[in-house]
Amino acid sequence: MSHILEVSDLEVSFSGDGGKNISVDHISFYVDPGEVVCIVGESGCGKSVTSLSIMGLLGRGGSVTSGRVLFEGKNLLAMTEKELDQIRGDRLTMIFQDPLTSLNPVFTIGNQMTESIRAHMGLGKEEAAVRALMLLKKVGLPDAAAVMRRYPHLLSGGMRQRVMIAMALSCSPSLLVADEPTTALDVTIQAQIMELILELKEELGMSVLLITHDMGLVAQMADRVLVMYAGQMIEQAPVLELFDHPAHPYTKALLRSVPGIMDRRDRVLESIEGMVPEQYDMITGCRFADRCPYRRDICGRPQIDRMIRHSHLVRCCRAGEVESDAGK
């Protein structure tokens, strides 16, 4: 089975005041057909930069300095904008955290939807409108015809995200990249949106790359999980494997620092002391080392991804000990 998306050795840097800053590096992962892959990490770890560079949306100052992004066998990084436009919004689509800024405030929903459908599918005005209406119904919007005539600001956050999903699905995507799609929404609305994404995934057979900071969502949604810390992927594993046998000290601590509603009164949250380094591209060794309870001298040397089991990769030289160590 070939991968839908294969990213190898991606490195992205941003140029700013003090010269070039590496934002993410040594990023390698894949997404298989029909899979839900979650990228999880704290703010500033580079998870959004990773997804934006896949989409070719890095914007001013950001550039991919090395690596390869193969989507359905074609290298996206070698494509021209025009070639990219054929794929983006068609086979490869994305939804964002804040749907209000991704929708044009001066056009109605119907206007914006039919425009993208016509551009990609070459349909006439009427046909495009019929398809748009069908899509809005599919994402569970009550009274889709009325929504078509409305402007974005008149819709609630949950409805807007549904509209974004409808737009993302307007052609027939094989991969949906969802960057924190429910972070701004209430938890009951989040449940509705996640349920919708899973339903559509089944129905259309697409893959989902979900970017989130919420370990709960990861546990409920992911087939495979990629954990990021300070610009690198530090652990990759199938979801059960990751929660049962975390092998990177950061993953392990992260899992123990999430409070839950089923926790008993005597639960003590483990907190990770210190904070994420702000400038991490100068650190040659492990970037988590200064916060890590397993730190040794060897951690100051450059780290590599180790395969500790089938499809379980860890970027830690002490992974074996961490995993077998049930206590601290």
Added chain:
Amino acid sequence: MLENDGMDTKPLLQVEGLKKYYTAKSGIFSRNIGEIRAVDGVSFSIHKGETLGLVGESGCGKSTLGRQIVGLEQPTGGRILYKGRDLSHMRKPELKAIRTQLQMVFQDSYSSLNPRKHIFEILAEPMLYHGLADRNNIHQKVEYLLDLVGLAKNALGRYPHEFSGGQRQRIGIAKALSLNPSLLVCDEPVSALDVSIQAQILNLLKNLQKELDLTSIFIGHGLGAVNYVSDRIAVMYLGQIVELADSRELFDHPLHPYSKALFDAVPLADPRTRKRLGGGVIEGEAEILPGPGEGCPFYPRCPRRSRECSAAKMELRPASEGSSHLVSCIHAGQEGVD
């Protein structure tokens, strides 16, 4: 902290039928189209040393309620009794003295700290103003506060922007504690922080509660965090408390259909308890409608609704005789509702 739960001791804070209505306007002439009932007849009490969690989705009125308690918003109706005295009928000088005892920790520590003052000034000013310290012992007091919240002394000469979000929240907590409050209202104190930092702040708050015998109200939409610090939890929906119980009891046996739906929607960080998140999902969204609120606020979305719900007067009642588990649903406890 449960030993304070007995009804024989007087509660530290009592809220009775508290209301906050805003006028809703519409159109270019700002025509009044009715009232938005942000807080609509809320009653509860807290005993010394207890932590009460307030949960609910955005717009349910939990922050407004918190702001009313510390005096940042004037109630439209109802009473707030602090140590048995009604705050809403108090004269200014008296109120000023009492305000020091009711303090608030805000979600956004950046906008609640003056960016042009360094940390020493931020912490010292309220103590000097209220006469809780003088020029001789102020340094000692400020350093004690820093130590209490786990910050180093070199923080004193720095400005708020020089700190990370987690450290700023520590300063926000130190500031709230500087006046020796007996009640601390924490409004989403960890919502803006990353998970690993969240745990640091939650542990700090929990330790402080114990160490200083603080009474607190912890407002949050992260249910796990609220559960971690609270003894009892109140669930709010559209301005009303729909359920209030001991936190373990509430999450183990929720009785109100809204509480159930809310808890069902929370993604548990355990892939073995995977459920279709939509399993218990309720349709639609909470809509604040101007106008007189009759009946149950959750009625339009409720899977258990019956005709009585739209007309019945809602009030918190014990789930069973003498129970401390309070619920406002007229169907709670009936056959088939659990």
